[in-house]
Amino acid sequence: DSGVTQTPKHLITATGQRVTLRCSPRSGDLSVYWYQQSLDQGLQFLIQYYNGEERAKGNILERFSAQQFPDLHSELNLSSLELGDSALYFCASSVVEGTGELFFGEGSRLTVL
């Protein structure tokens, strides 16, 4: 158990809909990262927050947004969903930015029909 909690574990929805994925980092970790894992694109970095502030953006679509709340949990919002958004979405946390190891949650599997 990494200590990172992600909900929901599975989510099935239709095209055009909006979903929210939630992540609770390990106790004491200030940095939260979101990754998308799909068969054709591998593990893609989406966005990183540190203590509530956005620190880095990767290949995140404009239809996607995220935030980190004062209690350090984070949410990833995916809107106007397309079939191609079906993937496993991982949250990871670390104590420090950048050089600390990442602790991954078990992921949220999103299926868009």
Add this chain to the structure above:
Amino acid sequence: AQSVTQLGSHVSVSEGALVLLRCNYSSSVPPYLFWYVQYPNQGLQLLLKYTSAATLVKGINGFEAEFKKSETSFHLTKPSAHMSDAAEYFCAVNNYGQNFVFGPGTRLSVLP
């Protein structure tokens, strides 16, 4: 910009044989390097990390990796494969505060 390549998207070995998974990185300065493992339907778990101390790094489950600056490599090895080692393995690089970059992954199959 940092990048990571992993030679071989799929590697098969027999149980008891040597495991060698290759990772090469590009970075302007020696980075921090990591190997993660992902078992089916699970998140990624840290196997080992190199942070500029000893060049031979020992990790969990009998795995180790050697940092070779001249070859910009950080290959992962295990002397004797076990069936439970079957998983996806990811090499990752982090360059002093820049973000993590993961390789494409190598799926390891262990044959009885």
